[in-house]
Amino acid sequence: MIIRGGAELRSAPAGRMLALRHFHKKPAWAVSPCRRDETMMLDQACNVSNLTDSQEKLNSFSNSAPPTTVDLLKQYQAVREGAGLFDLCDWTRISITGPDRITFLHGLVSNEVKRLSSGKANYSLFLTPQGKIIADFHLLACDQELILFGKTTIRNPLFDGLNKYLIMEEVEIHDATDSHTLFSVRGLRSVEKSALLLNHNSLPDEYNHIPASIATIPCLILHVPHSGKASFDILAQCEHRDSLRKAFLDAGIIPIGADVEEILRVEAGIPLLGQDIDQKTIPQEAHLDHAISYTKGCYVGQEVMARLHFRGHVNRELTGFILETDEIPQTPLSIVSDAKDVGIITSVVYSLGLQKTIGLGFLRCELRDTGTAVDVFHGEQHVKAFVHPLPFV
Numbered sequence: 001m002i003i004r005g006g007a008e009l010r011s012a013p014a015g016r017m018l019a020l021r022h023f024h025k026k027p028a029w030a031v032s033p034c035r036r037d038e039t040m041m042l043d044q045a046c047n048v049s050n051l052t053d054s055q056e057k058l059n060s061f062s063n064s065a066p067p068t069t070v071d072l073l074k075q076y077q078a079v080r081e082g083a084g085l086f087d088l089c090d091w092t093r094i095s096i097t098g099p100d101r102i103t104f105l106h107g108l109v110s111n112e113v114k115r116l117s118s119g120k121a122n123y124s125l126f127l128t129p130q131g132k133i134i135a136d137f138h139l140l141a142c143d144q145e146l147i148l149f150g151k152t153t154i155r156n157p158l159f160d161g162l163n164k165y166l167i168m169e170e171v172e173i174h175d176a177t178d179s180h181t182l183f184s185v186r187g188l189r190s191v192e193k194s195a196l197l198l199n200h201n202s203l204p205d206e207y208n209h210i211p212a213s214i215a216t217i218p219c220l221i222l223h224v225p226h227s228g229k230a231s232f233d234i235l236a237q238c239e240h241r242d243s244l245r246k247a248f249l250d251a252g253i254i255p256i257g258a259d260v261e262e263i264l265r266v267e268a269g270i271p272l273l274g275q276d277i278d279q280k281t282i283p284q285e286a287h288l289d290h291a292i293s294y295t296k297g298c299y300v301g302q303e304v305m306a307r308l309h310f311r312g313h314v315n316r317e318l319t320g321f322i323l324e325t326d327e328i329p330q331t332p333l334s335i336v337s338d339a340k341d342v343g344i345i346t347s348v349v350y351s352l353g354l355q356k357t358i359g360l361g362f363l364r365c366e367l368r369d370t371g372t373a374v375d376v377f378h379g380e381q382h383v384k385a386f387v388h389p390l391p392f393v
Contacts, residue, residue, distance in 0.1 A: 076352045078254035079186055079229075079264060083193040085253045086184040086226075086261060088233070089241065092137075092155035093176040094162070096146040100169040105146055108165055108300055109139070110283070110292045116141040121207045121222060123291045125283055126158055131304030132279045134161055136291065138224055140209055147235075149182065153274035165300075181241040185253060186231040193253055194221070194232040203232065215247040227268040266349045266360055269320055269390030275331075276318070276346040276360055285314045285362060287390075319363040320388040321345060321376075322356055329378050335363060335385070336375045342367055345376060345385070353393040359385065 137150035345361035
């Protein structure tokens, strides 16, 4: 059974946890000493209440029902009620240095760079001249460099795209993915747990970052809202990966696997590059206006963004769906209403919070009222779905 986002869960013998395997192979650049442990197991017990009923219900499904175990529920509950540790070592990290780095990047990406002082951060996009999404990423301004980081899928299009525009500028673009490690602490108690790791020193405000030390390891702490919740990302040299991970586990932070990470992403209504959004997607369709400055001046795709913002509109938007099925249909799924194609569902997971099959996709704006019923198809497979507001949880 598949949980969309490239992960398959295979049934394990009794008493053993499900094994996690990714369909897509890492490119050579991502294989490094800090390679992400994709079979990260639950190292510590977590006191979780009210799991028995959920487990019994999930176990009552047919063989094609969404797979889960108590361990998955514990991971999920850890984020919802405590703090979870996300190993983001395979995320892309690009460093831009040189005296012209600020003016160079400012003319390429959708959000502010010139007004981003050292210690600040934002969420930004790299667009085609037609205003379609090439890459989305977080941008950190440091004293002598700019750091761009985001999902694994942005590495090649972002790195190659930036280099294409580099002509006479005194700028160097480095792939820092292999030389640094990245963790994220997320959840209801992420502030408390992160402060404990820093010996109760001050944490950065949202979209700010500070130099810090965890277990004597120098690192950079960034406060960004992943999955719509408070999160703290920790960036350090790659050789400190194991020591950092131990410090997190010793603080009682529960490791979270890729399958639960995907469930949390879809529940939060966050589109994923390469799955939900691509070079056919306009940012406004995906509710990514917060990654765009409409006052900064020229950048690649700026004319289209300004025209849409001040005079136009999009015909479809990112939408949540509740699917009337216990199965996880393979995406993409065509959406039909009155015998017409009106949209597409691009991500489907089983929500551990709602105990329902949910999806993300794009639907024509006039059909996006909550509760609107649509027919969803994958080949001959038919599922009824209903529009649900985002986020789901």
